Amino acid sequence: MYDITRTLGWPMPVLNELNRPHFDAMAEGKVLVQHCPDCATWLAPGAFLCESCGSTGVQWRQASGRGEIYSYVVMHRTFDPAFEAMVPYNVCLIELEEGPRLLANVVGVANADLTIGSPVQATFESVGEGLPLLKFKPA
Numbered sequence: 001m002y003d004i005t006r007t008l009g010w011p012m013p014v015l016n017e018l019n020r021p022h023f024d025a026m027a028e029g030k031v032l033v034q035h036c037p038d039c040a041t042w043l044a045p046g047a048f049l050c051e052s053c054g055s056t057g058v059q060w061r062q063a064s065g066r067g068e069i070y071s072y073v074v075m076h077r078t079f080d081p082a083f084e085a086m087v088p089y090n091v092c093l094i095e096l097e098e099g100p101r102l103l104a105n106v107v108g109v110a111n112a113d114l115t116i117g118s119p120v121q122a123t124f125e126s127v128g129e130g131l132p133l134l135k136f137k138p139a
Contacts, residue, residue, distance in 0.1 A: 120139050
């Protein structure tokens, strides 16, 4: 869900009780994801119950920030004018070492050189006075 509030013209996520810890951690340079202590499943941020066992006891844990490109797409057009200047840009599905997958841009490598399985490391970009953005760079 996006708020009508924009930072540098970009739509920004609406913070709520399910995603606030994830964004607060990014402001500190950390990647926080959820973990189920009942079945040891790592979950992507924003879960209110475990997708594996149904437990409601999910907890936030710091992840390593390391992973690999699981899949990606290079966007050659955009549906929001705020992103026009970025075209072409990549949207990558990053599989963290711990298991959950997150969507983010990979920076520091040309789009043509992106490859599935490439190791990446979390990096954070401050966007004006808005929320920090989680991105990944080659490891």
